[in-house]
Amino acid sequence: MSQPDVKKVTTNTLQKMKAAGQKIAMLTAYDFSFARIFDAAGIDVLLVGDSASNVMAGHETTLPITLDQMIYHAQCVVRGVDRSLVVVDLPFGTYQSNPDIALASAIRVMKETGGHSIKLEGGEEAVESIKRIVKAGIPVMGHLGLTPQSIYKFGTYTVRAKEEMEAEKLKRDALLLQDAGCYAIVLEKIPALLAKEVSESLDIPTIGIGAGMYCDGQVLVMHDMLGINIEFKPRFLRKYADLNKEITAAVEQYVKDVQSQDFPNEQEQY
Template structure:
């Protein structure tokens, strides 16, 4: 094995997932698995499972802080979560969301914010929401040598413009624009694309027309991979039940049962026992 090849192995000896490896997965028809994580402990567990991509999402604004939208989270907060995840991950490719306001305005500020996030977290890739409207920022960040995962369809950072979390691109005009934006992002050099909450047939068309990997969330099965928010799929968040969500556990119930048993054991002096004392 060459020194160059060794550089793409994780500390565990497993091949590190990179932007190039995602492209290889699309080309051979292997589906890409992606989940969010925001802290060291959960990122350690998720990376251990063999997940392909970990997204440090601006959804941290919702599930970690309790905000109603993703808009309030800052660059420095995303860096904090990004560093926590990067300290844990050995194999997965780590993507960090650029938060609202950090790239939609001046392209030079967008590049500066992107460089700051990458330098301070050492992440693998950044994710930006939007197409033609942000293309100058996209080009600037890519020219700085930073990989970008695009994001089209329902874009949570634009929720105040939409006024609803309903399915996007159901009419011909919006669907046509989404396809144009997807091709524009690919042409600019984006390494991959997320499609959120759009009709499955439209997502299938985009995935077939693009050579870069297309990862869906609420975009049907005919894309190159899937992403979910970890808190949602593990059943930690009981108040969020969109059609696209499949719960793989009920950690809310498991945790409340365990904590209630702990409370009872403390109240009854059952814990700690003599064996648990020094």
């Protein structure tokens, strides 16, 4: 249950933070326990990312995760939150075909999860869907640059918008998303100076992942920054813990204690 003295983060809060030059801290979360920890630690925004497809379900890409699965993860996260703004990714196939389907997907997320906003990928091609969703009163966060749901089109997870034509399109797309009603935009894996230019051109905040220091906020996948996922080592990732090592050591010790009959001892039984 929410505490009355907790000041909730809203889309308006993020707007004020950008205006004040205060950086926005965002992390992914997929369950109640971690959401509760992150919320209490002061995270501004929790993203229920379709990266759950990778880090929770073990898929190679974000494409296989379904809307039902995203709703389940979002329900779990929302139950752990008192303060943070909760953003839920619309997964691949739930908004690309037409704005009516996009709106129906967004409505399901909002009604069934208690989340505060949705996020979807794409520039000009997503504008009509964004307008339709925003018109229905649902806040939308955009996502430009490396858009993982389009990985088979790109063919690689390399840095996007290094060439002038793609960079110009990204700048146009950012303004289009703002005009369509997005309250913020994630910029993924683009050159830092391009992200700076885009951030300065917008009234709404930008959230960077592999997009340098000039964005209005930053986001990382929790499994990456906590060192749970040890295979993923891009340049932009800073590991704040080595939980893979700590958890492995803890479990190995538990196994030894059980096998040696050291656990449970007399003080650990009834």
